[in-house]
Amino acid sequence: MKKGEILIFGAGSVGSYLAAKLALSGHNINVIGRKAEKIGSYLYINDEKFHFPTTSTNINSQIKYNYIFLTCKIYDLKNNLQHLKRWSPKSEIIILLQNCFFDITEFKNTYPQELTSILVFDGFNLTGNRLKHTKGAGFLLENTKYSERLTQLLKDSNIETRTTDNMLQHRAEKTIYNCAINIFSAIYSKTVRELFANSSTLERMKNVFYESYEVLSQEIDIPQDKESLWNHLIQFAGTLNHYASTYQDVRENKVTEIAFLNGFIIDLGRKVGVATPYNIEAVKIFKKKYPNFY
Numbered sequence: 152m153k154k155g156e157i158l159i160f161g162a163g164s165v166g167s168y169l170a171a172k173l174a175l176s177g178h179n180i181n182v183i184g185r186k187a188e189k190i191g192s193y194l195y196i197n198d199e200k201f202h203f204p205t206t207s208t209n210i211n212s213q214i215k216y217n218y219i220f221l222t223c224k225i226y227d228l229k230n231n232l233q234h235l236k237r238w239s240p241k242s243e244i245i246i247l248l249q250n251c252f253f254d255i256t257e258f259k260n261t262y263p264q265e266l267t268s269i270l271v272f273d274g275f276n277l278t279g280n281r282l283k284h285t286k287g288a289g290f291l292l293e294n295t296k297y298s299e300r301l302t303q304l305l306k307d308s309n310i311e312t313r314t315t316d317n318m319l320q321h322r323a324e325k326t327i328y329n330c331a332i333n334i335f336s337a338i339y340s341k342t343v344r345e346l347f348a349n350s351s352t353l354e355r356m357k358n359v360f361y362e363s364y365e366v367l368s369q370e371i372d373i374p375q376d377k378e379s380l381w382n383h384l385i386q387f388a389g390t391l392n393h394y395a396s397t398y399q400d401v402r403e404n405k406v407t408e409i410a411f412l413n414g415f416i417i418d419l420g421r422k423v424g425v426a427t428p429y430n431i432e433a434v435k436i437f438k439k440k441y442p443n444f445y
């Protein structure tokens with residue numbers, strides 16, 4: 152494949168993985184990210200040593216990027232897109248990797264660059280220059296005119312992907328998964344596997360899961376019923392030895408995405424007339440334990 156210019160913008164746990172892997176196939180990789188800045192020349196992914204590309208603090212507006220991976224948290228997304236619009240208007244494709252339920256057509260109408268998105272079903276946890284990668288259900292790409300190129304780009308770096316014609320539906324399902332997992336990983340300081348192995352946390356997760364399903368299915372057509380979707384979650388995440396990104400955030404004294412997950416479900420529930428007592432209770436416990444990180 153022709154070597155390209157790639158920017159990983161907002162690099163932390165997920166972004167540093169992409170940066171190190173994409174660098175393997177000889178592309179020019181630029182990295183911007185406060186966590187990535189601390190990595191240095193080598194990143195160890197599950198103890199395997201990878202060269203880590205140089206990081207910078209600003210976008211180089213002289214470069215025409217072929218791909219920009221925007222790997223920041225959802226709450227930084229708008230600002231970072233504005234920044235890209237100002238400093239890198241010539242870039243070809245911007246790829247959004249955020250969790251949470253949002254419709255990227257909102258951004259598509261506002262930003263001049265082509266946007267697409269990828270959903271991440273693996274777990275990543277960066278500490279210093281060590282990254283723990285826990286395999287789940289991999290990377291899911293939106294099927295667009297770019298997906299073939301993107302699939303090849305990632306495949307050349309040994310990252311296997313799948314594609315979907317219905318990203319919004321999968322985004323809704325992933326939001327339901329994250330509502331059931333992330334908040335409890337932070338509340339109980341447990342890995343996903345530990346949450347599933349404990350009957351009382353399992354019950355709480357299932358209640359939040361079903362409730363979030365009831366709310367989101369008012370907005371989006373979700374073909375699977377909630378029982379099958381729950382079984383699917385158990386299949387891909389039941390044994391994940393991974394602290395959810397939300398737990399990683401509270402450990403680092405950082406704001407989490409809970410307002411865009413369970414908080415979003417509570418607000419949408421009000422709008423569509425579906426009660427959300429389990430999400431409300433979970434958020435209450437979360438806020439009590441972490442008053443500054445909602």
Ligand SMILES: NC(=O)C1=CN([C@@H]2O[C@H](COP(=O)(O)OP(=O)(O)OC[C@H]3O[C@@H](n4cnc5c(N)ncnc54)[C@H](OP(=O)(O)O)[C@@H]3O)[C@@H](O)[C@H]2O)C=CC1
Binds near residue numbers: 160250
């Ligand atoms: N980690 C995981 O296992 C998974 C994460 N995801 C999703 O992927 C997305 C990214 O998650 P994750 O990698 O964990 O997040 P991280 O917080 O680890 O990484 C994002 C990094 O971007 C930095 N950043 C944001 N904007 C800028 C900027 N303008 N300039 C410099 N640095 C910037 C942040 O800085 P600072 O640290 O100061 O905030 C942070 O270091 C989230 O939406 C998450 O839900 C999805 C699946 C799995």
Ligand SMILES: CC(C)(CO)C(=O)C(=O)O
Binds near residue numbers: 329397
């Ligand atoms: C739980 C997990 C790994 C599911 O992919 C996730 O999305 C996260 O940690 O935020």
